[in-house]
Amino acid sequence: MTDYALAVDVGGTKVEAALVAADGVLSPGSRDRRPTGHDSTSDQLADAVRDVVRHALAALGDGDVLVGAGIGSAGPVDLVEGSVSPINLPAWRGFPLRALVAELLAEASRGAGAPAGTGSADLPVTLRLDGVSLALAEHWVGATQGVDNAVAITVSTGVGGGLIVNGRLLSGGTGNAGHIGQIQIADRPAGENAWAATLEVIASGPNVVRWAQQQGWQGERGEDLAAGYVAGDVIAVAAVRRSANAVGEAISSVTTLLDLDVAAIGGGFSRVSDDYLDLVRATVEEAPVNGYARRVRVVRSGLSDESPLVGAAALVWQADLLG
Secondary structure: OOEEEEEEEEOOOEEEEEEEEOOOOEOOOOOEEEEOOOOOOHHHHHHHHHHHHHHHHHOOOOOOEEEEEEEEEOOOEEOOOOEEOOOOOOOOOOEOHHHHHHHHHHHHHHOOOOOOOOOOOOOOEEEEEHHHHHHHHHHHHOOOOOOOOEEEEEEOOOEEEEEEEOOEEEOOOOOOOOOHHHOEEEEOOOOOOOEEEEHHHHHOHHHHHHHHHHOOOOOOOHHHHHHHHHHOOHHHHHHHHHHHHHHHHHHHHHHHHHOOOEEEEEOHHHHOOOOHHHHHHHHHHHOOOOHHHHHOEEEEOOOOOOHHHHHHHHHHHOHHHOO
């Protein structure tokens, strides 16, 4: 017999769900995913959530107990309404995602042949920004365990983040604290005046590739950029360094504001080069005005590709840390 949290992750390219135990380990066979995209309709997105949640719940075995559900979603989110408005999913503006998942739990608890252990329809369903959930997962079973002041950043298709401050998850007034990808960064192209753009526009994988192409680079994907970086291609090297510098600038700014101890970095694009974190660290050392901000340690995420689901489950298993 095992207690599980239902974990649901909604992002710009996929939605997935799984059962996650109290040690952060996914139940074998419970994980399922469906693709999402900019052109997905509201009904398609809702159906994708229904499919993955039903698959996960069907994996509950005899004697297993479901203790709650956690949802990590691309934002913005609205914790009062339980709704989401992901930037990259325009069909969902103010979509009542928390209510949909609660409805699916109720359906499973009352339906004929309901999965074993589904339990009450009144189980808690907790919604948070996906980056915020990631920060909680790092604090729970990842690279910032035992650290009371930390930021978790994922550099991938977009840039997300979340904050642990004074040992508690920082959610903010509407649940969108930690939206580090949307802070403004001063870009400094060689020989040009600085201009402002969001961290996500400068540092995320697709945007870095796009910028390199605008400079005359002939590749098409992040993998091509990684190969170009290893080969010493001038534009590929400049593009990767530009991304890492922006992440370092963001860490410096957030650390100056909140006096953080650790910054954990994950996401596929953060592995575009072996020295990406070293490049970030170099900027963190150079950028701060106040010396205390230089003490922040930049470390690799301690989580695998399961991190979005572990983060969603942490909303249940680490509920006492929610701000």
